[in-house]
Amino acid sequence: MPSSVMAALKDVADGVRLAPLWWRLGLDQTASRFQRSVLGPFWMACNLLVIAFALAFVVSLLMGVDMSKSYPQVVAGLLAWSLVGTTIAEAQAIFLYNAGLMQSQRLPLSFYVFLHAQKSATNFLFQLIAFWGVMLVLNKFVVPHWTLIPAVALVLVIVCLQGFIIAVPSTRFRDVAYMMSYVVQLLFYVTPVFWMADHVSAQRRWVVELNPLAHQVDLLRAPLLGQAPAAGDWIWVLGTTGVLAVVALTLLAMFRKRVVFWL
Numbered sequence: 001m002p003s004s005v006m007a008a009l010k011d012v013a014d015g016v017r018l019a020p021l022w023w024r025l026g027l028d029q030t031a032s033r034f035q036r037s038v039l040g041p042f043w044m045a046c047n048l049l050v051i052a053f054a055l056a057f058v059v060s061l062l063m064g065v066d067m068s069k070s071y072p073q074v075v076a077g078l079l080a081w082s083l084v085g086t087t088i089a090e091a092q093a094i095f096l097y098n099a100g101l102m103q104s105q106r107l108p109l110s111f112y113v114f115l116h117a118q119k120s121a122t123n124f125l126f127q128l129i130a131f132w133g134v135m136l137v138l139n140k141f142v143v144p145h146w147t148l149i150p151a152v153a154l155v156l157v158i159v160c161l162q163g164f165i166i167a168v169p170s171t172r173f174r175d176v177a178y179m180m181s182y183v184v185q186l187l188f189y190v191t192p193v194f195w196m197a198d199h200v201s202a203q204r205r206w207v208v209e210l211n212p213l214a215h216q217v218d219l220l221r222a223p224l225l226g227q228a229p230a231a232g233d234w235i236w237v238l239g240t241t242g243v244l245a246v247v248a249l250t251l252l253a254m255f256r257k258r259v260v261f262w263l
Helices: 003-017 019-032 040-062 071-084 086-091 099-104 109-137 148-172 175-190 212-224 231-255
Strands: none
Touching: 003 019, 003 109, 003 231, 019 109, 040 071, 040 109, 071 086, 071 109, 071 148, 071 212, 086 109, 086 148, 086 175, 109 148, 148 175, 148 212, 148 231, 212 231
């Protein structure tokens, strides 16, 4: 095995070993964002609550659209997207945001990627609490399926891999950072978050079936609604994880030593 690949694997192993450090640092950075705030980190859940309110009252009452059946699916899809899609847009700033720490401390690159995943997981947790609160108020709460735990764990692995793949070129070419916001917005509209895949005609179903993000959203949405994810979603997400792992390891092996000089 080439020495660069071994160095990349060692970088990841060192990042895992430093889990207590990036876990604590992630909590501290999250808490520092909400100093002197009454609600604190629960402000992270406001985006989900505002959209849930808009769907329930603006769309249903003002526009006369009956969302009694699809409402839980749409809100659960928004919650899933906060971990699946929003993290893609935020990944471009992983190294740029931590430039000062990277230039003053000798830490593995994976440390900053794991820090990004930790903060994403914390954000998801608070939005999950808000989601359950909305469902309780509307009397639509269901006990989540046990597969929610491995589904979240697998998606967090993808968040880490995507962090490497997006952050490395974004640090070298700053235009990538601007481009990602438009790419994520486009992906949001072609992914069944607000709309359901069942509403797509058979001729255009390939847009959903060949969209890896759609399978990741469904992998999280199904257990949130008390159902087991489809076997096809597990296969797609596991396959996506394998492909991303190869790409991420390749980028880490090739550019691990150069990233700090690009800051």
